[in-house]
Structures are given as C-alpha cells and as structure tokens.
Amino acid sequence: MNKQPIGIFDSGVGGLCVLKQIRERLPYESITYFADSGNCPYGSKAEDEALDLARKNIEFLLELNCKLIVIACNTVTAVAIDCFRSEYKVPFIGMEPALKPAALQTRSKKIGILATENTLNGRLFKQTFDKYAHGLEVFIQPGHGLVELVETGGQNSEKACNLLKEYLLPMMEKGVDTIVLGCTHYPFLKEMIQTVTKNSVTIVEPADAVAAQTKRILVQYELISMAGNDPQFQFYTTGKKTMAQKILFDTIDSPYGLEFIEI
Incomplete structure (x- = not known):
C-alpha cells in the first residue's frame, strides 16, 4: 500500500x-x-x-x-x-482526444473534434487520427476562447453559446452525429453544447x-x-x-x- x-x-x-x-x-x-x-x-x-x-x-x-x-x-x-x-x-x-470510442459510436461516420490548436497539431493526435479515423469524415475545429470562458465561470453565458454555434453548427450541417471534446475544460460546456446541438449528437470525452x-x-x-x-x-x-x-x-x-x- x-x-x-x-x-x-x-x-x-x-x-x-x-x-x-x-x-x-x-x-x-x-x-x-x-x-x-x-x-x-x-x-x-x-x-x-x-x-x-x-x-x-x-x-x-x-x-x-x-x-x-x-x-x-x-x-x-x-x-x-x-x-x-x-x-x-x-x-x-x-x-488525448477520444477518437476510438467516437469511431465506435458514430452511425453517420461523421465526427467533429473540438480541441486546442496545440493538441490538434501534436504528434499524439496525428498518431491517434491515423489509427482510428479510417473510413470516417472528421471535422476539426479549434475552440478559440472557450477555455477562458470556463476559467471565469462563463460556460453558460451568451458568449459561450455564440462561440459554440460558430464552431458546431457547420459540423451539424455536414451530418456530424458525434463530437469529441479534446480539452479538459470543454466538458464544463457540455450543457451548452447539448442546447446548441438540440441534443442531436453524442458527446465523447476521455475523463x-x-x-x-x-x-x-x-x-x-x-x-x-x-x-x-x-x-x-x-x-x-x-x-x-x-x-x-x-x-x-x-x-x-x-x-x-x-x-x-x-x-
């Protein structure tokens, strides 16, 4: 022990x-x-x-x-x-972004990834992407400004709502049914994400x-x-x-x- x-x-x-x-x-x-x-x-x-x-x-x-x-x-x-x-x-x-469980859950074979720039540019993400993204359409979006909102308690604010609409609605128009949260701050936005997407997507996080x-x-x-x-x-x-x-x-x-x- x-x-x-x-x-x-x-x-x-x-x-x-x-x-x-x-x-x-x-x-x-x-x-x-x-x-x-x-x-x-x-x-x-x-x-x-x-x-x-x-x-x-x-x-x-x-x-x-x-x-x-x-x-x-x-x-x-x-x-x-x-x-x-x-x-x-x-x-x-x-x-690391939870691409594997997202790949197993998606029905449309279209996945959105919301993450920070450094995460998306990192070797580990690229390895994970190469391993699990075969046969999928993956839409990648840096979540500029979201971390700062969570840190200041603004995850349910109008600004958070507007940013999430900007980032997620284009994915929704493409037929995404699963969204991977690639930053530990983003689960605090889960309620707002569900509102913006009208509960029409599966949200995947690795915690x-x-x-x-x-x-x-x-x-x-x-x-x-x-x-x-x-x-x-x-x-x-x-x-x-x-x-x-x-x-x-x-x-x-x-x-x-x-x-x-x-x-």
Missing part, C-alpha cells in the same frame, strides 16, 4: 473533470491538484513555453511527494509527455478512460492505496482562489480533507 498522493495538473480548472472520475474509481487515494490558472490557456502558447510551464508544475507536485502524475491537459500531453516520461521516474498518465488507466497503472506499479486509508485532498491554484473554489464545489461534492491554497 502506498499512501502518497496522486498528482494532477492542468492549465486551470479543466482537469477537475478528470479528478472527479479518479475519485469515483479510487476513493481511498489522496490527491494533490495544481491549477495553473494564472498562466491559462496553454493551448495557444508556443510549445517551448507550454513545456516549461508543465515542467514547473511537475517539479512542484514531485516536491509534494506525488507517486504518479496525471497530465490533465491535452495540450501538454500532445507536446511533452514522451519527454517527461524519459526525464522522471514517476509514472505519467496523459490525455473516465483516464481514471481507469490511472487505476491500472497504480496496481501495476504497486502504488495503490488500500481500503481504510484516510484520503487527503490539496488544491493549489495560481489564479483567483474564489473562482477556483466555486468551480471546484460545483464539480465535486464535499471534497474530503480539503486544503485550498492560492500561490
């Missing part, structure tokens, strides 16, 4: 959708979450800058004795996960698959906490504490042993 925490980081609060699924699958694990909201978004930054910011996040989590790190950011996974796996000894879990992989790796490396462990939860943010707290408590009910720290 290993009582050290799982480390999770994202450019902001988007990774809370991953945290939620990890808590459900691994209720006895302590978790340390780092939201780099002060430097958000990562998706439009130069790769070197995104990599440097991610490395600082990793070093911070390692100083807090994390036993495994979940990169709850598609952008960082796309540009740097292979590099980090070679640099550090702890296991890493990354994110549950990431949680399942986290459990598999913990078991494989004999790092899992056993039943009876008293889990603790630390939340660090480089952004505004009040906004992060609101989003956190809207996402997760009664976090155990919560320690909330603005840095």
Whole structure:
C-alpha cells in the first residue's frame, strides 16, 4: 500500500473533470491538484513555453511527494509527455482526444473534434487520427476562447453559446452525429453544447478512460492505496482562489480533507 498522493495538473480548472472520475474509481487515494490558472490557456502558447510551464508544475507536485502524475491537459500531453516520461521516474498518465470510442459510436461516420490548436497539431493526435479515423469524415475545429470562458465561470453565458454555434453548427450541417471534446475544460460546456446541438449528437470525452488507466497503472506499479486509508485532498491554484473554489464545489461534492491554497 502506498499512501502518497496522486498528482494532477492542468492549465486551470479543466482537469477537475478528470479528478472527479479518479475519485469515483479510487476513493481511498489522496490527491494533490495544481491549477495553473494564472498562466491559462496553454493551448495557444508556443510549445517551448507550454513545456516549461508543465515542467514547473511537475517539479512542484514531485516536491509534494506525488507517486504518479496525471497530465490533465491535452495540450501538454500532445507536446511533452514522451519527454517527461524519459526525464522522471514517476509514472505519467496523459490525455488525448477520444477518437476510438467516437469511431465506435458514430452511425453517420461523421465526427467533429473540438480541441486546442496545440493538441490538434501534436504528434499524439496525428498518431491517434491515423489509427482510428479510417473510413470516417472528421471535422476539426479549434475552440478559440472557450477555455477562458470556463476559467471565469462563463460556460453558460451568451458568449459561450455564440462561440459554440460558430464552431458546431457547420459540423451539424455536414451530418456530424458525434463530437469529441479534446480539452479538459470543454466538458464544463457540455450543457451548452447539448442546447446548441438540440441534443442531436453524442458527446465523447476521455475523463473516465483516464481514471481507469490511472487505476491500472497504480496496481501495476504497486502504488495503490488500500481500503481504510484516510484520503487527503490539496488544491493549489495560481489564479483567483474564489473562482477556483466555486468551480471546484460545483464539480465535486464535499471534497474530503480539503486544503485550498492560492500561490
């Protein structure tokens, strides 16, 4: 049994959708979450800058004795996960757009992908696309401005609605029946996406698959906490504490042993 925490980081609060699924699958694990909201978004930054910011996040989590790190950011996974796996000894879990389940679910064989620019330009996405997109029509759309709206609590705003109409309605006209959310912030827009698309599409996100992989790796490396462990939860943010707290408590009910720290 290993009582050290799982480390999770994202450019902001988007990774809370991953945290939620990890808590459900691994209720006895302590978790340390780092939201780099002060430097958000990562998706439009130069790769070197995104990599440097991610490395600082990793070093911070390692100083807090994390036993495994979940990169709850598609952008960082796309540009740097292979590099980090070679640099550090702890296991890493990354994110990638959920093309495989989307390919299995679509009936029209037409899929839309909403993601950040860096995710769409990354090697990992291209590999996944080449592997699972055969026989499909795939419509790709960068989600400019969506991350910033989620970070400020504007996921249900008129601006969010207008942006989603701009991004998604052209896909709908092409006959898309499945939309892949390729950024951890985007599930916070799920209700608005359903409104814009009139509940006519299947929305696919990878958070549950990431949680399942986290459990598999913990078991494989004999790092899992056993039943009876008293889990603790630390939340660090480089952004505004009040906004992060609101989003956190809207996402997760009664976090155990919560320690909330603005840095």
